[in-house]
Amino acid sequence: MSELPKAYNPQDVEDRWYRYWESNGLFNAEVNRNKKPYTIVIPPPNVTGMLTMGHVLNNTIQDILIRWKRMQGYEACWIPGTDHAGIATQNAVERALSKEGLNRHDLGREKFIQRVWEWKETYGGVIIQQLRKLGVSCDWRRERFTMDEGLSEAVKEVFVRMFDKGLIYRGKYIVNWCPFHQTALSDDEVDYSESNGHLWHIRYPIEGSSEHAVVATTRPETMLGDTAIAVHPKDERYKKLIGKTAILPLVGRKIPIIADEFVDMTFGSGMVKVTPAHDPNDFLLGQRHHLPQINIFDETAHLNESVPKRYEGLDRFECRKRVVQDLEAGGFLVKTELHVHNVGTCYRCHTVIEPYLSDQWFVKMKPLAAPALRVVHNGKVRFHPQRWEKVYEHWMTNIRDWCISRQIWWGHRIPVYYTPDGTFTAARSEEEARKKLGIAADVPLRQDEDVLDTWFSSWLWPFSTLGWPKDSEDLRYFNPTDTLVTGPDIIFFWVARMIMANMEFMRGEPRLDGKPRKNEEDVVPFRDVYFTSIIRDAQGRKMSKSLGNSPDPLEVINEYGADALRFTIAYLAPLGQDVFFSVEKCEIGRNFANKIWNAGRFLLMNKTEILGSNAGELDLTTLPVEHLDLADRWILSRLHHAIRDYDRALTGFHLNETTKVLYDFIWHDFCDWYVELVKTRFYGDEPQEVKRVVVTRALWIFDQALRMLHPVMPFVTEELWQHLTDRKGQALIRTQFPAANERWIDPKTEADMEFVQNVINAIRNIRGENNIAPSKEISVQVRSDNSVLETYGSYLRKLARVASIRQIGSGEKPKLASSAIVNGTEIYVPLEGLIDVEVERARLQKEIARLAASVENIQKKLANPNFVDRAPREVVQKEQEKLSNFEASLEKLRRNLEQLA
């Protein structure tokens, strides 16, 4: 075996192990009736996307969970894949085309789609390769893409079934229209932000009268499509106007003045203009009053031929200016106010959304929502942190129908077929459509031009990736999946809808035992949902491409290593809190990796030293229990503590707590104390046989630590684990995870060790305060009734650089010494000629002040009869013990201070 380099270099290690794991099938999962499955489906990233810090966090968490469960003996299956990101991908390809001076219509639908597939083949693999760099242990054989044949089957099947059930319908409604993409968007694809605008007050003359109506609007150009004015029926100011006719300025159209309770009497003048084709509220109002709907825009939000010639062809914002000018010139503009209002923009291109009347397809959500709401209420699906349940509940109880059609080409084409006379049906194929419509093979049939919202395929992900609509062992075994890890920002887009879809379509499908699923726990898509933090930069801004504040994770991995990035991000990510990330913070992880590396290096050096040439055959499968000393029993107690805490933390999805447990155990307990203590045995004059046992045990404990750390830092742990001994083809990734054994957790041992540690700390403090060089050895005198120090005084030699310890009698005491009291034990460091009396006095005074304050506090407490009577007896007793201990220590400290010359 070759010597390990002095510093850990991840680049020498990571790719090599990733290749090994993958090519040996160590990520793979198969149906195994002897094991419990543990399944995660990846939130599919956009196929043409690049890895972001958000992906890093999300996938690190998934990998930690999946590796942990795998090592615990579950059949751990992590299904990866990507989605086709309809609008985003089409957009990217159209941009590329425009560089060639082409648009999609030049190519035609078929050729264009082919172009997108080519694009996908070229750039689609990037994010998947990037994920590998992070070390994720997905079963790559199971990789899926939402436009795959199988998944497209699922989409079609779902659409047709829902159509037949009346859960999908078509209608002319106001939708959110993106004039840039020229497509409808669903409600949650619109971002709202406050914007400074104006409120224009416009005068509409009333026919046959000198009176006029004044309406206020933030969008004056829409007046060209007005078909009414509305007032509140109870509004005394305007009652007399109801039923009269107003003349629309600039247009001359006669429009009625109607009454509707919807009108807000307090807003503006209390009269509103009604534009049914360009405002969702006006649309509903228009339906109630059977008003005409005049659409004044084309798909690009330019004015169409329904408006006076002088406005035709103008862009909507250009038109706004022109209309305001003309209103003013005509004397119709009463006043203009500044006004802050919410403006909706496209979540992809940030173009202002236009409410637009068009034919679209919708999913009826109410019937799906009820069961989905129930399983979250009754805990069949648990959210972490739980508070997201409220958000979910609010959305689910106020749910609106989902607009699923998109006027683009890249996506699943809507499986609806029309005959020339306009009748239509949904079908899995043209033949089926003909059958359903009852028409002959020669009647021309036209398929709907639109495609489906990308989320219409992602909401099927937990079962479509497992082969549905085909039945399979995989589907029966791995669905319901176990944990979903995703961001709260897509709780509506995705999480809620997956619950709905899985419950709707998995009901009745066979379980592993062959019986049809009907219980809620069999039809939910997953049991736990972990909502990740949002990654922000050091200033707290969301990371985004446009701000340029998002580090490239690949560069971070190159600089610090994937393990360092993984550890750091998990360490920084508390459950439910945002993460403020900056690249330099990866030093936490890098330094930790290096620390572990060097601990391993140290152990291996001593292994070779002590065991000699046959060290490679060392058996590390069982813990050697011979020659246990305090440090051994202590570290084993700490180890099992750590395992238990780790288990609790991770079970509760406290990722940061999990990493802290690892960090504290490995760095502080193992490296700072245990390794230092075994040095006393390695370098001491113990028999060779004892040294052999001690080094083997240290390696065994380190082996356990590597297992625990592996899910978080897979690369460095696998590399070291392989170095510890000849593994005969075994790999850490598939090794049993440590289980906490309460038998090893021993409070007495921990208390004894803590006492020794405190004594060492006290001596170190004396050394530090008195500026004694680490190289200078000192002698110590103690007065103690604690036998631990007698037995394990040798621990002080190495850790406090103590040359000799002498027990002293009651009267005895060095003349000039620095002193400390630890749990009643008096410690004296004679420092003839070295001690600065002033420094020492200050030290003691500080300690006295601290203790005196504590004593006073406890005295006050114990003097309070309420406390003594009402607090639990153990608490009171503990306080009393504390008091007498502190008082005794205080007494000794004061005497030492007095006697200081």
Added chain:
RNA sequence: GGACGCUUAGCUCAGCUGGUUCAGAGCGCCGCCCUUACAAGGCGGAGGUCGUAGGUUCGAUCCCUACAGCGUCCA
């Protein structure tokens, strides 16, 4: 306007069910040290009346109420 979250050391944050020196960690800072695993390190040290005001309790960083500031989502 409604819902939720946050406020702890100079900075970034832990503190999961009220009581163990519970007031912590990392970074930064100060001092000493290249002690034969690690200077990406070791040892020591300074730094906080836990946002404010009340309340519950024998006891509050922790539970309740109000307020202030910041943030997110929804309307």
